[in-house]
Amino acid sequence: MTGHPKAAVCVLGTGLIGGSVLRAAAAAGYQAWGFNRSESGAQAARADGYDVVSDAEAALRRAAERDALIVVGVPMPALDTVLSDVKSFAPDCVLTDVVSVKAPVAAAVHRHELSAHFVGGHPMAGTSESGWAASSPDLFKNAVWALSVDAGVKADPWTRVARLALDCGSMVVPVLAEEHDRAVARISHLPHVLAEALAIEGAAGGKLALGLAAGSFRDGTRVAATAPDLVRAICEPNAAALLEVLDDTLRVLTAARDSLRDTDSLADLTRAGHDGRTDYEDTRPWAITGIRPGDHDWLAKLAEAGRRGGVLESLD
Amino acid sequence: MTGHPKAAVCVLGTGLIGGSVLRAAAAAGYQAWGFNRSESGAQAARADGYDVVSDAEAALRRAAERDALIVVGVPMPALDTVLSDVKSFAPDCVLTDVVSVKAPVAAAVHRHELSAHFVGGHPMAGTSESGWAASSPDLFKNAVWALSVDAGVKADPWTRVARLALDCGSMVVPVLAEEHDRAVARISHLPHVLAEALAIEGAAGGKLALGLAAGSFRDGTRVAATAPDLVRAICEPNAAALLEVLDDTLRVLTAARDSLRDTDSLADLTRAGHDGRTDYEDTRPWAITGIRPGDHDWLAKLAEAGRRGGVLESLD
Numbered sequence: 001m002t003g004h005p006k007a008a009v010c011v012l013g014t015g016l017i018g019g020s021v022l023r024a025a026a027a028a029g030y031q032a033w034g035f036n037r038s039e040s041g042a043q044a045a046r047a048d049g050y051d052v053v054s055d056a057e058a059a060l061r062r063a064a065e066r067d068a069l070i071v072v073g074v075p076m077p078a079l080d081t082v083l084s085d086v087k088s089f090a091p092d093c094v095l096t097d098v099v100s101v102k103a104p105v106a107a108a109v110h111r112h113e114l115s116a117h118f119v120g121g122h123p124m125a126g127t128s129e130s131g132w133a134a135s136s137p138d139l140f141k142n143a144v145w146a147l148s149v150d151a152g153v154k155a156d157p158w159t160r161v162a163r164l165a166l167d168c169g170s171m172v173v174p175v176l177a178e179e180h181d182r183a184v185a186r187i188s189h190l191p192h193v194l195a196e197a198l199a200i201e202g203a204a205g206g207k208l209a210l211g212l213a214a215g216s217f218r219d220g221t222r223v224a225a226t227a228p229d230l231v232r233a234i235c236e237p238n239a240a241a242l243l244e245v246l247d248d249t250l251r252v253l254t255a256a257r258d259s260l261r262d263t264d265s266l267a268d269l270t271r272a273g274h275d276g277r278t279d280y281e282d283t284r285p286w287a288i289t290g291i292r293p294g295d296h297d298w299l300a301k302l303a304e305a306g307r308r309g310g311v312l313e314s315l316d
Numbered sequence: 317m318t319g320h321p322k323a324a325v326c327v328l329g330t331g332l333i334g335g336s337v338l339r340a341a342a343a344a345g346y347q348a349w350g351f352n353r354s355e356s357g358a359q360a361a362r363a364d365g366y367d368v369v370s371d372a373e374a375a376l377r378r379a380a381e382r383d384a385l386i387v388v389g390v391p392m393p394a395l396d397t398v399l400s401d402v403k404s405f406a407p408d409c410v411l412t413d414v415v416s417v418k419a420p421v422a423a424a425v426h427r428h429e430l431s432a433h434f435v436g437g438h439p440m441a442g443t444s445e446s447g448w449a450a451s452s453p454d455l456f457k458n459a460v461w462a463l464s465v466d467a468g469v470k471a472d473p474w475t476r477v478a479r480l481a482l483d484c485g486s487m488v489v490p491v492l493a494e495e496h497d498r499a500v501a502r503i504s505h506l507p508h509v510l511a512e513a514l515a516i517e518g519a520a521g522g523k524l525a526l527g528l529a530a531g532s533f534r535d536g537t538r539v540a541a542t543a544p545d546l547v548r549a550i551c552e553p554n555a556a557a558l559l560e561v562l563d564d565t566l567r568v569l570t571a572a573r574d575s576l577r578d579t580d581s582l583a584d585l586t587r588a589g590h591d592g593r594t595d596y597e598d599t600r601p602w603a604i605t606g607i608r609p610g611d612h613d614w615l616a617k618l619a620e621a622g623r624r625g626g627v628l629e630s631l632d
Contacts (some may be wrong), residue, residue, distance in 0.1 A: 202506075309527045
């Protein structure tokens with residue numbers, strides 16, 4: 001059944017994101033099963049009627065037998081262990097991941113000699129909750145799902161992974177791993193860092209400040225409710241890109257502080273910030289058409305389209 | 317009809333906040349009318365059935381005749397003009413305001429020799445929209461409404477303003493002007509500054525970054541959609557308190573940057589940020605009872621209760 005688009009999906013790690021992939025894939029008609037390292041997590045999934053075990057070898061041998069698409073959904077610190085198991089028990093399966101950062105995952109996949117069938121991925125969705133209990137088959141509906149078009153990616157695996165993302169209800173953004181990592185430093189990792197800082201400053205104001213807090217503080221600190229270890233697992237592997245954007249943020253905030261101190265004015269900050277938010281609100285994805293996986297130069301063409309805000313809404 | 321709790325309310329400035337006070341007061345059974353400097357704004361309110369004129373003198377002479385409670389709802393830059401009109405046409409009315417920052421408003425009121433019947437106020441509610449069109453009678457439902465208990469505030473005006481806030485559906489937080497201003501620098505003005513910075517950094521990533529942006533960026537930049545002039549009018553008058561908290565934020569972010577650069581770790585930031593957000597989520601107002609306006613030491617007692625997270629839910 002090689003190549004059959006809805007053959008089978010094996011999800012490794014059934015937390016918020018992996019669990020949601022498992023649910024969404026099953027809802028879309030895939031044969032889907034999973035592995036979760038903690039037996040209690042696996043049990044929770046089984047209690048909801050999903051086929052999840054805490055035995056990686058069993059899940060992966062079945063993946064090898066059925067030519068399943070393997071989806072790695074564990075946080076970065078657990079990646080090496082899981083890839084080592086994939087190498088041992090299902091080295092020829094198509095492999096993707098839903099881990100935040102892309103270049104370090106690709107490097108790990110390379111170290112484990114699993115690059116041949118690998119396509120890195122990152123669905124841009126989440127909540128401040130985590131674990132199977134927070135997972136949902138609708139998490140990826142109308143979201144964007146970044147998919148690597150780096151040199152060496154092959155058309156067949158790419159198509160299979162893209163089809164899963166589309167079947168989960170997402171639009172596919174083709175992107176180079178390094179460009180992805182620099183982009184998410186700005187729109188996913190920096191929001192985490194600033195939310196943590198805002199939560200710290202609010203709490204330093206004591207009960208009076210926290211009691212007066214309204215919508216702007218609530219929304220601005222929402223993602224600070226995420227478990228600290230999970231934030232670290234998301235942000236720290238992207239340190240190089242995050243450091244660059246953090247340095248720039250410190251420059252922007254220092255300039256605003258100096259302007260407020262020296263001229264009583266936040267004019268530049270508020271104008272540029274409003275422009276940035278307006279750009280964001282005006283951002284509309286446009287449908288990439290006419291580039292088929294496997295066509296001449298398809299990887300470079302898709303990368304260029306993604307860079308300009310294009311998305312794949314179908315594979316036809 | 318002096319002292320009758322629902323006698324009359326005159327709102328000066330019928331934008332988002334003032335307009336919502338007018339709607340909420342009318343819905344609660346007050347005789348309520350308003351003034352708006354722009355005739356088009358006044359007309360919009362009249363089209364919705366509210367009694368709003370663009371003639372300050374007319375609105376204020378009526379306030380003087382009917383012993384109305386005057387609510388100043390104009391942004392800081394328009395404050396002096398409006399207070400000058402109040403001094404000319406209705407100097408003996410009870411006066412409150414719904415402007416963000418409290419010490420500068422109190423100073424302006426003092427300059428206009430209107431302190432005798434003044435009680436500064438600040439309902440902690442808003443949206444990123446502005447103007448009459450965005451106003452709502454429900455904006456203050458279940459919100460907190462800060463009310464000055466500074467030295468010199470008299471019991472009768474205080475009771476009247478507190479009753480209006482309660483009738484708008486809010487809980488009243490008694491607070492000293494300076495403590496209020498330091499608190500809102502942390503939970504209202506800093507969120508604006510950080511949202512602007514985040515919007516700037518996201519937009520600098522171009523279409524790819526903005527196209528990949530999801531919930532954390534959307535929520536983290538929400539208030540950057542506020543008109544720049546309005547953000548400036550809210551934040552700049554609180555420059556002293558905001559500078560203090562901005563300096564501290566720069567220290568926190570610089571420490572996080574250094575830690576990420578030198579040890580690949582965001583452990584301290586994420587732990588402290590999560591603790592802060594948890595403190596916020598665990599914050600529950602408790603009802604102040606047994607302190608009646610006019611009692612011995614009532615101002616100091618209310619200030620101390622507010623400092624510890626207490627709110628007034630009724631005046632009985």
